[in-house]
Amino acid sequence: MSIQLRRNFVPNNRRLQVVSSGGGTQSVCMVVLIYLGALPKPDLIVMADTEREASNVFEYHEKYVKPLCDEIGLEYVVIKKSDWVKNDITLASDDDAVLPGFFTEYNGRTPKGDLGKQPGYCSSHWKVEPIRKYLNNRFGERELTKRGVDFWIGMSFDERSRVKYPAGKWQKRYPLFEAEILREQAIQIVKDFGLPEPPRSACWMCPNRHDDEWVWMRENVPEDFEQACKFEKQLQAGFDWLYLHKSGVPIGEVIFTSKPKQVDIFDQFCDTGMCFV
Ligand code: SF4
Structure with missing residues (x-):
């Protein structure tokens, strides 16, 4: 299989080129395109393990993604959160945060009867911070500050409003966006390559x-659902006003509606590896 991109993606190789993998379809699409030579080879791929990751995500990567990377000599590093930061449910420096x-x-409660939602910062403190610490430690903070790092984020051409190019040491590039690949095309590329659709990384x-x-989780990965139920109880031992579900009912007792209603930010945040919010 060979793919000709509408536009070439040209990295700035003076800077360290790092694929930020969220484990989702768009991240896998980037790996497939690198494997096929349609995208250039970066210096490495990193993925942060929040240590609460759905169990099928790493299984998929071990089975399908890592072998591709091994074949072309591309390093795929999984960073364990607790090896690099003390942040967990709360910020290390503030037990109330x-x-x-x-x-x-x-x-x-909102007028519709749902609970309010507090802002989420886990992606920044469970993923971005550990990865930056890992890279500083591995390549040298001073050296990296001089050289700069480009994180390749898997946003596609239809996500223009989310594409931002911050200046400074830590910058972002968007190979799929810059090559004008739509999300649907990214999914098709992964399928045409012969890989099953990757699980949502969350x-x-x-x-x-x-x-x-x-x-889906309750029926297909009951052990993960069980962990979520236990986790909510532990959480409420310290923060009894917090819930996993907007109904304010313990997650094990929620009567789920089949129509998706709850806020869904996977596509906006964690599925692409880093949110940098
Ligand atoms: S937003 Fe959800 S999936 Fe992402 S780090 Fe937070 S809890 Fe995990």
Whole structure:
């Protein structure tokens, strides 16, 4: 299989080129395009393991993605959060600063009867911070500050509004966007290459999961759903106004509706590896 891109993606090789893998379809599409030679080879691929990642994500990567990388000599590093930061449910420096965007009674119920939602910062403190620390440690902070790092983020051509090019040491590039590849095309490229559709990359306790995804997890990966139920109880021992589901009912007792209603930010945040919010 060979692919001709509408536009070439040209990296600035004076800077360190790092694919930021979120484990989702667009990240896998970037790996397939690199494997096929349609995208240039970066210096390495990194993925942050929040240590609450849905169990099928790493299985998929071990089985399908890592062998491709091994074949072309491309390093794929998984960074374990706790090896690099002490942030967990709360920020290491502030026990009251809860990081995931749980649903909360604290802000009062909305007119529709759903709970309010607190802002979520887990992606920044569970993914971005550990990866930056890892890279500084591995390549030398001073050296990296001089050289600069480009993170390749898997946003596609239809996500123009989310594409931003911050200046400074840590910058972003968007190979799929810059090569004018739409999300649907990214999915097709992965399928045409012969890989099954990758699972959504998300933590099993993520409150941004919509009802269909909770039901899917309960039926297909019951051990992950069980972990989420236990986790919610532990969370409420310290923060009794927080819930995983907007109904304010313990997750094990929610009557899910089949129509997705809950906020879904996987596509906007974690599925692409880093949100840099
Ligand atoms: S998947 Fe959800 S809980 Fe996990 S880091 Fe992303 S937003 Fe946070």
